[in-house]
Amino acid sequence: MSTDHNNSDVTIDHTTKELALVFGQLKRIGHVFSPSKELRQSELNLLVHLTYVSPPGTNGVRVSELGKQLKITSAAVTHVIQSLEQQGYISRTVGPKDRRSILVAPTKEGYDFVEAREKELFxxxxxxxxxxxxxxxxxxxxxxxxxxxxLLTYQDSDETRP
Structure with missing residues (x-):
């Protein structure tokens, strides 16, 4: 099989093409939690992550740390946090050691929501x-x-390029 890209012929064997197609399909179904009527995918992703990094009984996680862990901007994290807080899935508190830092943690409703979704997933x-x-x-x-x-070796090398 041959495909024309920028006036150069690239020959792609059948197995290579199938691998690319299957991984493309995986990306389309990549969100292992089924779509939620209550939450957007970005909200669900953050809430699930937060339940893992801030188990019950812990103080929570700094907003800036969440952004780093999820590789999204502080503005995006703040927007999602505001929405989740309004829906009662997370709460914000002032850091006990640094009163300038804001910590976020799931509420009981947040943990219960993720637990129910995990049950469906499993x-x-x-x-x-x-x-x-x-x-x-x-x-x-x-x-x-x-x-x-x-495949992560490509992602890691792309992230270290200037």
Whole structure:
């Protein structure tokens, strides 16, 4: 198979093209949590992440740290936090050591919301495991893990370029 890009012929073998197409499909279904009627995807992503980095009983996480961890701007984090706070899924408090820092943490409603979504997620992946069978599921895990590790080398090298 040949494709014309900028007047140069590029030959792409069938397997390479299939790999690219399958990974493109994975990107389209990449959000493993099913769409939420209550939250936008950005809100869901932040809330899920926050429940992992700020388990019950902890003080929370600084807004600036959330932005770094999620690789989004402080303005974007602030916008999402405001929305989640209005909906009762997170709360803000003043940092105990530095009164200038604001900490955010999930509320009980936030933890409960994520827990319910995780239950749905694990049920769905349990069904996938049953559909594939244990051996194929383990092979898929091995192959996807190996692929992700390889593809991350490109992401890491892109991030270090000036």
């Amino acid at each position: 049920e769905r992946f349990g069904q996938l495991r049953e559909h594939l069978g244990t051996d194929d599921a383990q092979q898929l895990i091995r192959i996807l893990s190996k692929s992700i590790k390889f």
